[in-house]
Amino acid sequence: MEFRLLHEDSSTKARTGMIFTPRGSFNTPVFMPVGTQGTVKAMSPEELREIGIKIILCNTYHLYLRPGWEVIKKLGGLHRFINWQYPILTDSGGYQIFSISSLQKTLEEGVMFRSHIDGTSHFLTPEKIIDIQLALDSDIMMVLDECCPYPVSYTSAKEALNKTINWAKRSRAYYRGKKAVFGILQGGTFKELRKIAAEELIELDFDGYAIGGLSVGEPYDLRFEVISFTNQFLPRQKPRYLMGVGTPREILDGIEEGIDMFDCAMPTRIARTGTVFTWNGRVNIRNARYKDDESPLDPLCSCYTCRNYTRAYIRHLIWAREILGMRLTTYHNLYFLADLTQKARQAIERNEFKSFKNRVFENFKDFENQEVNNV
Amino acid sequence: MEFRLLHEDSSTKARTGMIFTPRGSFNTPVFMPVGTQGTVKAMSPEELREIGIKIILCNTYHLYLRPGWEVIKKLGGLHRFINWQYPILTDSGGYQIFSISSLQKTLEEGVMFRSHIDGTSHFLTPEKIIDIQLALDSDIMMVLDECCPYPVSYTSAKEALNKTINWAKRSRAYYRGKKAVFGILQGGTFKELRKIAAEELIELDFDGYAIGGLSVGEPYDLRFEVISFTNQFLPRQKPRYLMGVGTPREILDGIEEGIDMFDCAMPTRIARTGTVFTWNGRVNIRNARYKDDESPLDPLCSCYTCRNYTRAYIRHLIWAREILGMRLTTYHNLYFLADLTQKARQAIERNEFKSFKNRVFENFKDFENQEVNNV
Numbered sequence: 001m002e003f004r005l006l007h008e009d010s011s012t013k014a015r016t017g018m019i020f021t022p023r024g025s026f027n028t029p030v031f032m033p034v035g036t037q038g039t040v041k042a043m044s045p046e047e048l049r050e051i052g053i054k055i056i057l058c059n060t061y062h063l064y065l066r067p068g069w070e071v072i073k074k075l076g077g078l079h080r081f082i083n084w085q086y087p088i089l090t091d092s093g094g095y096q097i098f099s100i101s102s103l104q105k106t107l108e109e110g111v112m113f114r115s116h117i118d119g120t121s122h123f124l125t126p127e128k129i130i131d132i133q134l135a136l137d138s139d140i141m142m143v144l145d146e147c148c149p150y151p152v153s154y155t156s157a158k159e160a161l162n163k164t165i166n167w168a169k170r171s172r173a174y175y176r177g178k179k180a181v182f183g184i185l186q187g188g189t190f191k192e193l194r195k196i197a198a199e200e201l202i203e204l205d206f207d208g209y210a211i212g213g214l215s216v217g218e219p220y221d222l223r224f225e226v227i228s229f230t231n232q233f234l235p236r237q238k239p240r241y242l243m244g245v246g247t248p249r250e251i252l253d254g255i256e257e258g259i260d261m262f263d264c265a266m267p268t269r270i271a272r273t274g275t276v277f278t279w280n281g282r283v284n285i286r287n288a289r290y291k292d293d294e295s296p297l298d299p300l301c302s303c304y305t306c307r308n309y310t311r312a313y314i315r316h317l318i319w320a321r322e323i324l325g326m327r328l329t330t331y332h333n334l335y336f337l338a339d340l341t342q343k344a345r346q347a348i349e350r351n352e353f354k355s356f357k358n359r360v361f362e363n364f365k366d367f368e369n370q371e372v373n374n375v
Numbered sequence: 376m377e378f379r380l381l382h383e384d385s386s387t388k389a390r391t392g393m394i395f396t397p398r399g400s401f402n403t404p405v406f407m408p409v410g411t412q413g414t415v416k417a418m419s420p421e422e423l424r425e426i427g428i429k430i431i432l433c434n435t436y437h438l439y440l441r442p443g444w445e446v447i448k449k450l451g452g453l454h455r456f457i458n459w460q461y462p463i464l465t466d467s468g469g470y471q472i473f474s475i476s477s478l479q480k481t482l483e484e485g486v487m488f489r490s491h492i493d494g495t496s497h498f499l500t501p502e503k504i505i506d507i508q509l510a511l512d513s514d515i516m517m518v519l520d521e522c523c524p525y526p527v528s529y530t531s532a533k534e535a536l537n538k539t540i541n542w543a544k545r546s547r548a549y550y551r552g553k554k555a556v557f558g559i560l561q562g563g564t565f566k567e568l569r570k571i572a573a574e575e576l577i578e579l580d581f582d583g584y585a586i587g588g589l590s591v592g593e594p595y596d597l598r599f600e601v602i603s604f605t606n607q608f609l610p611r612q613k614p615r616y617l618m619g620v621g622t623p624r625e626i627l628d629g630i631e632e633g634i635d636m637f638d639c640a641m642p643t644r645i646a647r648t649g650t651v652f653t654w655n656g657r658v659n660i661r662n663a664r665y666k667d668d669e670s671p672l673d674p675l676c677s678c679y680t681c682r683n684y685t686r687a688y689i690r691h692l693i694w695a696r697e698i699l700g701m702r703l704t705t706y707h708n709l710y711f712l713a714d715l716t717q718k719a720r721q722a723i724e725r726n727e728f729k730s731f732k733n734r735v736f737e738n739f740k741d742f743e744n745q746e747v748n749n750v
Contacts, residue, residue: 319441
């Protein structure tokens with residue numbers, strides 16, 4: 001993997017770049033749709049390409065449990081298994097182990113947990129997590145980390161960070177090869193810990209650096225204070241990935257702070273119950289006011305959904321719980337984010353990112369006035 | 376609407392034809408996918424066209440209740456509402472009123488029932504049913520009928536038939552215009568009643584004749600005895616539509632008896648839980664034996680699903696309840712039926728329908744040995 005920094009905005013920390021992998025290249029800043037179980041929910045690979053998606057994220061935890069990493073390995077790796085020949089980033093599974101499995105024990109050696117599917121017991125080490133991702137044959141691998149809740153005591157955050165750093169060292173010692181591996185910075189909202197995280201991980205010379213442990217309930221401004229503080233320590237020539245972040249507002253604020261990569265399941269999740277992004281803010285299409293509305297989801301959008309379907313029909317489909325409704329809204333939300341990041345890249349290259357962001361935010365009235373993650 | 380009889384098989388009653396409507400023509404025998412709520416579940420209009428679908432069925436009962444026929448009328452009719460510019464047949468809603476709504480009262484005048492969605496009370500007459508379908512602007516309309524359960528007494532079946540005939544007369548008196556209207560033959564499994572149904576409806580000179588009231592629990596052989604008996608009375612120059620029928624075996628047996636049109640929700644419904652048709656019989660892809668099976672759903676099929684995805688991946692998607700899984704299996708099942716009916720048409724035109732059917736059935740081992748409707 002190679003990261004090429006293309007342009008730095010003259011008045012913000014925003015930057016454009018390009019990431020090259022053996023399975024294809026993509027421009028940054030980039031939003032990566034989440035394909036938790038080996039499929040971006042409701043989408044086909046062809047639709048993702050049509051939207052302009054060049055990299056997706058898959059969840060190691062989910063695929064490890066089902067269908068099982070040995071199955072995927074036997075069938076020639078994840079790309080072949082899911083019919084997606086382009087870059088895939090796999091997370092380490094750490095976040096899921098700490099959130100949706102029944103965690104049994106975090107040891108210095110690794111993590112013991114019970115499957116959320118069938119209750120079976122599993123023990124995973126940093127080395128095993130690398131092995132699984134190598135078997136999946138993903139293009140960018142993430143190391144095992146421990147994510148803290150918010151709020152958390154300094155002592156607990158420090159313990160989790162120490163474990164995360166130790167696991168990162170072991171991961172790096174275990175594998176340093178052709179495949180890209182990203183380190184994950186933890187440390188909660190404690191600047192001192194974030195600084196240590198950055199210094200220790202940079203020492204290990206990862207191919208990229210992820211900021212983890214945010215979007216777990218902390219206030220919006222505090223989140224961006226941590227991001228801004230952390231980014232100053234990260235090397236200019238390596239990609240920076242803000243994990244689990246994804247509203248349009250957060251993406252633009254993140255880009256302004258110099259973030260290159262984003263992923264979030266929220267845009268596809270809220271789509272399935274009828275919430276869509278538009279250039280005028282967030283809309284829930286189930287609202288009675290759209291009952292006989294002939295306009296597209298977003299009159300400013302030129303995606304497949306907006307070119308072919310009315311709000312009235314999509315509203316009907318979502319109320320009737322029809323799969324096509326979820327397909328159309330998901331398609332639109334992913335297109336919106338692809339469009340947003342593309343426009344952001346163009347603005348950066350014209351050294352106009354700040355005014356671009358302000359212009360977008362001016363219209364995003366609804367986004368500004370609501371708890372964006374709380375849908 | 377015009378029906379042109381193209382060819383009659385030399386050794387069976389099977390026949391090919393073509394139906395012309397202002398929105399397009401299609402060959403018969405034809406299988407019409409069911410788009411209950413204005414969408415063939417899991418499919419986009421483009422995918423239906425890609426499969427070769429030229430006519431779909433929509434449910435008047437469902438669309439009348441939600442989003443409401445006035446909404447659809449206001450938005451320019453059903454075709455525009457659902458983004459499908461090709462022929463649509465709408466059923467009368469009779470079957471749904473008698474099966475899924477809370478029926479309150481069947482009067483000579485019409486039917487009183489409660490909505491299965493919100494419990495509201497509705498009264499529909501044969502004339503109103505025509506009005507609703509005219510508002511939907513469908514290409515082929517069905518008259519209101521009363522469908523009996525199985526078994527049913529002769530007296531009840533006769534009463535329902537009398538009402539059905541009376542409603543058919545009123546429907547015909549109320550509307551006889553440019554749009555095609557089909558009559559529906561009832562009469563349960565009583566040959567005497569089926570004969571009366573045929574005679575009375577033919578008198579009304581409908582554009583086509585549907586055999587209703589079957590596939591409600593009667594034995595397979597009895598069903599086809601009734602079909603065979605009824606068909607002898609139906610005019611050669613009008614299309615014959617066997618309502619709600621749909622397994623590959625039934626379609627071929629129906630074609631052999633001279634049926635031109637079929638519809639059934641079962642092929643798409645069973646697809647969503649992983650049951651697919653193959654040229655070697657029915658397969659449930661959730662079975663453990665497909666866990667690491669690299670072959671397509673059906674090695675003899677050349678649909679999008681079979682060209683691009685393995686059984687192992689589709690099995691994974693279905694177990695994980697992923698929408699893409701339902702999309703892929705639905706696509707395949709509809710393609711299979713489109714392929715089956717096309718091959719049947721070719722066989723008829725070569726006067727080889729009987730041997731074609733026998734050859735297909737020979738391989739359909741699983742179909743033969745299981746209760747086909749009981750999935």
